[in-house]
Amino acid sequence: MKPPTLMRVGVVAVAAVLFMLVLGWWQTRDGDRQAAGILPLPINQMSFALTDQSGDTVQPKDWLGRPTMVFFGFTWCPDICPTTLSDISIWLEEIGPEADRMNTVLISVDPGRDTPEILGDYLSNFDPRIIGLTGPLPQIEQAVDGFRASFRKVPQDDGDYTMDHTAGVFLFDADGRFVSIIDYHEDYRYAVPKIRRALE
Structure with a gap:
């Protein structure tokens, strides 16, 4: 089996970073929704x-x-x-x-x-x-x-x-x-x- 090329490693790293960013955005969005639900009433x-x-x-x-x-x-x-x-x-x-x-x-x-x-x-x-x-x-x-x-x-x-x-x-x-x-x-x-x- 050939070792992975530098380009393949780069693509995998970029994909991993993008995945983490999307996951973080999703969790933050959900957390914001939950926080909004516990704010005091007007x-x-x-x-x-x-x-x-x-x-x-x-x-x-x-x-x-x-x-x-x-x-x-x-x-x-x-x-x-x-x-x-x-x-x-x-x-x-x-x-x-x-x-x-x-x-x-x-x-x-x-x-x-x-x-x-x-x-x-x-x-x-x-x-x-x-x-x-x-x-x-x-x-x-x-x-x-x-x-x-x-x-x-x-x-x-x-x-x-x-x-x-x-x-x-x-x-x-x-x-x-x-x-x-x-x-x-x-x-x-x-x-x-x-x-x-x-x-x-």
């Missing part, structure tokens, strides 16, 4: 009714006309929630009066413990523009579903429990369209421009 397609720390009922439609920043958490959270709320307070201070145009919201995933009064006391430690929402578990679940977020109660050895939950901060423009998500503890240099983009 705010005008969400449906829930929760109570803020002042006792007022809040629905998603109330947010339309202003950019919106939403975070899920709970007042007994040992680290992620206070860290994120501190970050949000810093971001709002950096943006300044322009941030007054935003709905900035914490939705509790622990309605069994987080009453409006407790939320109010807890949020008094952070920027006053942050509003807390709580309510019946089915309404919390509807809110979580609309944002394509998640949460679950985790029992602890001492008989108490904690909550696992999505830790990102969701950003929407004034028309209620999803703009971006700020990851937990994302660098300030990247988080603030994302918020400014929602304010545009």
Whole structure:
């Protein structure tokens, strides 16, 4: 048998590269489709009714006309929630009066413990523009579903429990369209421009 010529080797190599490129494109295309399926709904397609720390009922439609920043958490959270709320307070201070145009919201995933009064006391430690929402578990679940977020109660050895939950901060423009998500503890240099983009 004759050894393969240089030209044959070249043809095989080019074919292999083309195959890998096509395969990569196909997988990426499929991944993009899957990602598109888990994006948060536009705010005008969400449906829930929760109570803020002042006792007022809040629905998603109330947010339309202003950019919106939403975070899920709970007042007994040992680290992620206070860290994120501190970050949000810093971001709002950096943006300044322009941030007054935003709905900035914490939705509790622990309605069994987080009453409006407790939320109010807890949020008094952070920027006053942050509003807390709580309510019946089915309404919390509807809110979580609309944002394509998640949460679950985790029992602890001492008989108490904690909550696992999505830790990102969701950003929407004034028309209620999803703009971006700020990851937990994302660098300030990247988080603030994302918020400014929602304010545009």
